[in-house]
Amino acid sequence: MSALSPSAKAFLRSIFTVLFIAGICSFGVGLIARNLMIGFGVGIILILVQLVFGYYFSLYIENQQQIAANMLIDSVIDDAIEMKAPTSLSCAYCNEINIVPLSLLEENSFDCPQCQQANKVYMQFTTVRITQPLAKKTTVKEVDMDEPTQRQTALGDKVEVN
Ligand SMILES: [Zn+2]
Secondary structure (H helix, E strand, O other), X not given: OOOOOHHHHHHHHHHHHHHHHHHHHHHHHHHHHOOHHHHHHHXXXXXXXXXXXXXXXXXXXXXXXXXXXXXHHHHHHHHHHHOOEEEEEEOOOXXXXXXXXXXXXXXXXXXXXXXXXXXXXXXXXXXXXXXXXXXXXXXXXXXXXXXXXXXXXXXXXXXXXX
Protein backbone atom coordinates (compact mmCIF):
# COMPACT_ATOMS: atom_id res chain seq x y z
CA MET A 1 0.00 0.00 0.00
CA SER A 2 2.88 2.36 0.76
CA ALA A 3 3.95 2.32 -2.92
CA LEU A 4 0.60 3.81 -3.98
CA SER A 5 0.22 7.51 -4.64
CA PRO A 6 -2.08 9.50 -2.28
CA SER A 7 -4.70 9.86 -5.04
CA ALA A 8 -4.67 6.08 -5.70
CA LYS A 9 -5.07 5.44 -1.95
CA ALA A 10 -7.99 7.89 -1.81
CA PHE A 11 -9.59 6.19 -4.83
CA LEU A 12 -9.24 2.71 -3.27
CA ARG A 13 -10.53 4.02 0.08
CA SER A 14 -13.65 5.49 -1.58
CA ILE A 15 -14.25 2.23 -3.51
CA PHE A 16 -13.96 0.21 -0.27
CA THR A 17 -16.27 2.65 1.53
CA VAL A 18 -18.91 2.38 -1.22
CA LEU A 19 -18.71 -1.44 -1.21
CA PHE A 20 -18.70 -1.61 2.61
CA ILE A 21 -21.81 0.57 2.99
CA ALA A 22 -23.62 -1.29 0.19
CA GLY A 23 -22.58 -4.64 1.69
CA ILE A 24 -23.74 -3.83 5.25
CA CYS A 25 -27.08 -2.41 4.05
CA SER A 26 -27.81 -5.24 1.61
CA PHE A 27 -26.92 -7.79 4.31
CA GLY A 28 -29.30 -6.07 6.74
CA VAL A 29 -32.11 -5.81 4.19
CA GLY A 30 -31.54 -9.39 3.14
CA LEU A 31 -31.80 -10.55 6.78
CA ILE A 32 -34.98 -8.53 7.43
CA ALA A 33 -36.65 -9.58 4.16
CA ARG A 34 -35.25 -13.12 4.49
CA ASN A 35 -34.52 -12.94 0.78
CA LEU A 36 -30.96 -12.99 -0.63
CA MET A 37 -32.02 -11.48 -3.99
CA ILE A 38 -33.72 -8.45 -2.40
CA GLY A 39 -30.58 -7.79 -0.33
CA PHE A 40 -28.41 -8.15 -3.48
CA GLY A 41 -30.66 -5.74 -5.42
CA VAL A 42 -30.54 -3.18 -2.62
CA GLY A 43 -26.72 -3.47 -2.60
CA ILE A 44 -26.51 -2.79 -6.38
CA ILE A 45 -28.87 0.20 -6.08
CA LEU A 46 -26.84 1.59 -3.15
CA ILE A 47 -23.57 1.27 -5.12
CA LEU A 48 -25.10 3.17 -8.07
CA VAL A 49 -26.61 5.85 -5.80
CA GLN A 50 -23.29 6.35 -4.00
CA LEU A 51 -21.38 6.59 -7.31
CA VAL A 52 -23.80 9.21 -8.70
CA PHE A 53 -23.79 11.13 -5.41
CA GLY A 54 -19.97 10.94 -5.23
CA TYR A 55 -19.66 12.19 -8.81
CA TYR A 56 -21.82 15.26 -8.17
CA PHE A 57 -20.15 15.85 -4.80
CA SER A 58 -16.68 15.85 -6.43
CA LEU A 59 -17.99 18.26 -9.11
CA TYR A 60 -19.24 20.53 -6.33
CA ILE A 61 -15.86 20.37 -4.49
CA GLU A 62 -14.00 21.10 -7.74
CA ASN A 63 -16.28 24.08 -8.41
CA GLN A 64 -15.67 25.42 -4.88
CA GLN A 65 -11.90 25.08 -5.36
CA GLN A 66 -12.15 26.92 -8.70
CA ILE A 67 -14.10 29.74 -7.04
CA ALA A 68 -11.48 29.97 -4.26
CA ALA A 69 -8.65 30.03 -6.83
CA ASN A 70 -10.37 32.80 -8.83
CA MET A 71 -10.86 34.86 -5.66
CA LEU A 72 -7.16 34.46 -4.85
CA ILE A 73 -6.14 35.59 -8.38
CA ASP A 74 -8.51 38.59 -8.16
CA SER A 75 -7.09 39.65 -4.78
CA VAL A 76 -3.49 39.35 -6.09
CA ILE A 77 -4.38 41.56 -9.10
CA ASP A 78 -6.14 44.06 -6.80
CA ASP A 79 -3.04 44.20 -4.57
CA ALA A 80 -0.80 44.71 -7.62
CA ILE A 81 -2.99 47.62 -8.78
CA GLU A 82 -2.80 49.12 -5.27
CA MET A 83 1.02 48.90 -5.36
CA LYS A 84 2.24 52.24 -6.66
CA ALA A 85 5.80 53.46 -6.93
CA PRO A 86 6.29 57.13 -5.97
CA THR A 87 7.98 58.85 -8.90
CA SER A 88 9.05 62.46 -9.32
CA LEU A 89 7.58 63.94 -12.49
CA SER A 90 7.61 67.46 -13.82
CA CYS A 91 4.28 69.05 -14.72
CA ALA A 92 3.70 69.23 -18.49
CA TYR A 93 2.36 72.83 -18.12
CA CYS A 94 4.45 74.58 -15.46
CA ASN A 95 7.42 72.18 -14.98
CA GLU A 96 6.78 71.94 -11.24
CA ILE A 97 8.24 68.69 -9.86
CA ASN A 98 5.53 66.48 -8.35
CA ILE A 99 5.88 63.17 -6.50
CA VAL A 100 3.29 60.95 -8.19
CA PRO A 101 2.43 57.36 -7.17
CA LEU A 102 2.58 55.36 -10.42
CA SER A 103 0.95 52.02 -11.19
CA LEU A 104 2.24 49.73 -13.91
CA LEU A 105 -1.20 48.15 -14.43
CA GLU A 106 -3.34 51.25 -14.83
CA GLU A 107 -3.26 54.52 -16.72
CA ASN A 108 -1.76 57.22 -14.53
CA SER A 109 -2.76 60.87 -14.32
CA PHE A 110 -2.43 63.59 -11.73
CA ASP A 111 -3.49 67.17 -11.13
CA CYS A 112 -0.60 69.56 -10.62
CA PRO A 113 -1.06 71.31 -7.26
CA GLN A 114 0.66 74.45 -8.51
CA CYS A 115 -1.18 75.18 -11.79
CA GLN A 116 -4.23 72.90 -11.24
CA GLN A 117 -3.75 71.33 -14.69
CA ALA A 118 -4.49 67.66 -15.35
CA ASN A 119 -1.41 65.70 -16.45
CA LYS A 120 -1.45 62.30 -18.10
CA VAL A 121 1.60 60.11 -17.51
CA TYR A 122 3.20 58.53 -20.56
CA MET A 123 5.50 55.64 -19.65
CA GLN A 124 8.24 54.37 -21.89
CA PHE A 125 10.78 51.63 -21.24
CA THR A 126 14.08 51.17 -23.01
CA THR A 127 16.84 48.62 -22.76
CA VAL A 128 20.59 49.23 -22.37
CA ARG A 129 23.58 46.99 -22.77
CA ILE A 130 25.43 45.84 -19.69
CA THR A 131 29.11 46.32 -20.61
CA GLN A 132 31.33 43.33 -19.95
CA PRO A 133 34.77 44.04 -18.46
CA LEU A 134 37.59 42.75 -20.64
CA ALA A 135 39.00 39.47 -19.41
CA LYS A 136 42.62 40.57 -20.00
CA LYS A 137 44.00 44.05 -19.70
CA THR A 138 45.79 45.25 -22.81
CA THR A 139 49.18 46.81 -22.16
CA VAL A 140 49.89 50.07 -23.87
CA LYS A 141 53.50 50.51 -24.88
CA GLU A 142 54.93 53.94 -25.19
CA VAL A 143 56.72 54.50 -28.41
CA ASP A 144 60.05 56.28 -28.19
CA MET A 145 60.20 58.45 -31.28
CA ASP A 146 63.97 58.87 -31.02
CA GLU A 147 64.55 55.16 -31.31
CA PRO A 148 65.49 53.95 -34.78
CA THR A 149 62.80 52.05 -36.60
CA GLN A 150 65.18 49.15 -37.19
CA ARG A 151 65.66 47.52 -33.83
CA GLN A 152 67.44 44.49 -32.69
CA THR A 153 65.34 42.21 -30.60
CA ALA A 154 66.66 39.53 -28.36
CA LEU A 155 65.88 35.98 -29.39
CA GLY A 156 62.55 34.89 -27.96
CA ASP A 157 61.19 38.42 -27.56
CA LYS A 158 57.82 38.87 -29.11
CA VAL A 159 57.65 41.51 -31.82
CA GLU A 160 54.33 43.29 -31.54
CA VAL A 161 52.90 44.76 -34.67
CA ASN A 162 50.43 47.55 -34.05
ZN1 LIG B 1 1.73 72.47 -13.12
